[in-house]
Amino acid sequence: MTATPKILELNAFDMDDTAGLDPAVAELVARRKRTFGPTSMLFYERPLNLVRGEGVWLIDADGSRYLDAYNNVPSVGHCNARVVEAVSRQMATLNTHSRYLYDIVYTYSEKLLATYPKELSNIVYVCTGSEGIDLAMRIARTVTGGTGFIATDNAYHGNTSAVTEISPSSASTDAPNPNVFFVPAPDTYRLGAEAAAAKFNADVRAAIATMHERGIKLAAFIADSIFSSDGVFSVVPGFLKETLAAVHGAGGLYIADEVQPGFGRTGEAMWGFMRHGIVPDMAVMGKPMGNGFPIGGVVVKPDILQLFGSQNGYFNTFGGNPVAAAAGLAVLEAIEADGLQENARATGAYLAERLSYLSQRHDAVGDVRGVGLYVGVEIVTDQQSRTPDKAATTAAVNGMRERNVLVGTAGKHGNVIKIRPPLCFNRENADALVTALSDSLAAYADRKRR
């Protein structure tokens, strides 16, 4: 028996460390290891055996309820009745690919495109954010004739061969693609918002210059506007205008990855790029689009799509089928009917404010930042040195799990607590989260003192 290989993963369960687990959980871990292999990652030091979901709650086999402050896929709530009903009904009625006509698909497309600036008036459906980003890259290469991409240096945009090359946080040991250039995300904590934004744009211009020196033509710049995997940097709205100008000046396209900030999560706008007053050339949607039904999409300017489509026969078997449209339509209706964008704004602001008080009580809380219901808490050894503390972050995340609150980690040093709940998260939920974090930080500090 060889030892399980380990790769750098944030917040991972050690598959070999099953001692002390509940026997039922240990048995599931063993079955997982046999079928998925030992390198497939589970969250938390003590993995969760889940059996039910409901709004912001996940429930395990023992009936324990966990406050979900991590999952952005069930954006309108776990097992949202509207979505379940729409998908169930459409699945029982008709489900086939997009080479035939279906009213519901165009009804959904029209409603979805109406939330975008009018320049972005075409859509291509796919099944996942990864497929969407991959397609956007194909479109950018075809339309610009370029091969160069610029992304941030701890970005995650997806899992295909091409998208992995622009996703440094995916822990691949493949040789880097020399056509891909990385810039650091704007570190507002260490530089201040204005300086971080200015440095970011200077870095993008420098990357373009280096690309040109090496004879590489820019195909596209890609970012998610809240720099989620980089550690959640929402920065000053508007600074991406300068980025867009630099990218267009070099003949490249601007791809807005809306998989994380999209569908109202930022509270301030339906789409992350809107906070910056820009119109990208493409926007890619994924995760929350169908509240768990696999659907993604690329929204694109029509002249760009037409140029691509005249040279490529793109087809996606499941993409844009009537069940996907039913799921997507129900999500848009739920966001509207339940006022989820406004809730993301108001509850997100409340949560961030409550979290920021923690810095008075805990020297480990270096920075609290974010927008709407996407919040990052940067954990450091102390507020003076601002040194990233991955061990404390891991302890806090696992401590919160033991207190029945689920969060994750982000950032290139693995020291940012990623808070990204379903959008129906309320103030009471926010209070519970803050208490769990505070208690976990205190317990870890206690353990360290002893």
Add this chain to the structure above:
Amino acid sequence: MTATPKILELNAFDMDDTAGLDPAVAELVARRKRTFGPTSMLFYERPLNLVRGEGVWLIDADGSRYLDAYNNVPSVGHCNARVVEAVSRQMATLNTHSRYLYDIVYTYSEKLLATYPKELSNIVYVCTGSEGIDLAMRIARTVTGGTGFIATDNAYHGNTSAVTEISPSSASTDAPNPNVFFVPAPDTYRLGAEAAAAKFNADVRAAIATMHERGIKLAAFIADSIFSSDGVFSVVPGFLKETLAAVHGAGGLYIADEVQPGFGRTGEAMWGFMRHGIVPDMAVMGKPMGNGFPIGGVVVKPDILQLFGSQNGYFNTFGGNPVAAAAGLAVLEAIEADGLQENARATGAYLAERLSYLSQRHDAVGDVRGVGLYVGVEIVTDQQSRTPDKAATTAAVNGMRERNVLVGTAGKHGNVIKIRPPLCFNRENADALVTALSDSLAAYADRKRR
């Protein structure tokens, strides 16, 4: 208004040719063109406005019923009650990603893996066949250290950046990747089965030799074993043994694309590669896996997955979630309970026999071939010259659509009628299909004579 760009597509509706369409259909076409752009393809000269599906039937807005002999996604029947019920129940219970434990996911995995040879004992879930093939390519590159791929010269394996490079039938005008080599599919019609198989293996060996001359190391050979897009060549079982030996001899991996032949469609076996008595290194599943719920998977030898996983942090947000597992499990149960593999064998044999009689009545029917419920009818100008006749094929496919039977086309000359119905297709359905094809061929021959 610029003219709609046209690219080579089989059996495509001309988006500009809406004269003569039912006004309701024309309106849907206009809405589709506004949202999807003019390059998004619809099937048939008169597109279908579908509203309902049921077993082997698709029903349009006017209540007309179409016999579906084309769609392999709803493999256990359109709107199969078992699948609808399983998905609806699980969606209402729990739907989240695979970083937590779920009993149903491992139950499904165990049942699915039990249908494979014991060497293929690990699975990675994805959402589509394209994602699966893309991941298999990543795995092959990592594990072999090679970059070379061999595929057939009119193959279709999917739509990502990487997979498009091994899919010549996807009509991309991108520059070819010099690491990808193509061999012609075994043309049993013109060479005879034995000679076609021998030539195929000689071509694979020659491709490997050329690769080595150019300093390219083989990563993988990939084929779907019935060469669907190439024109449906099921050939003599067993000849892929020699292919596998050549590929392994060169240090490459063998990827079995089971998106088309898998899940019992060939009747003779659950998986296409099994007809050949080989054990590939990976098998990729897609389309019928969830009967329309987006799910795919890569089944892989454990040592290969472990090597890949120790160097890459692959994660797929929707892949292998409990709803996907519920869909997949219901599909396996339906195949078993309804005897669909045996039905594919028996009805497929009956259909092929009935179709082969058509060659006596129609000089255009050059060849009937296939296995189980995957049948190709090659249409030629005449049986003497065997010259591919794309115009007659297009006319036959559209003639069948006018007679309420849905089929498609395949082959690099666009002259093979692709017959690939849901697996619950019965003898009465087969008779109706044969009659519709015969009448369509006769009507086209009449029109040409006049």
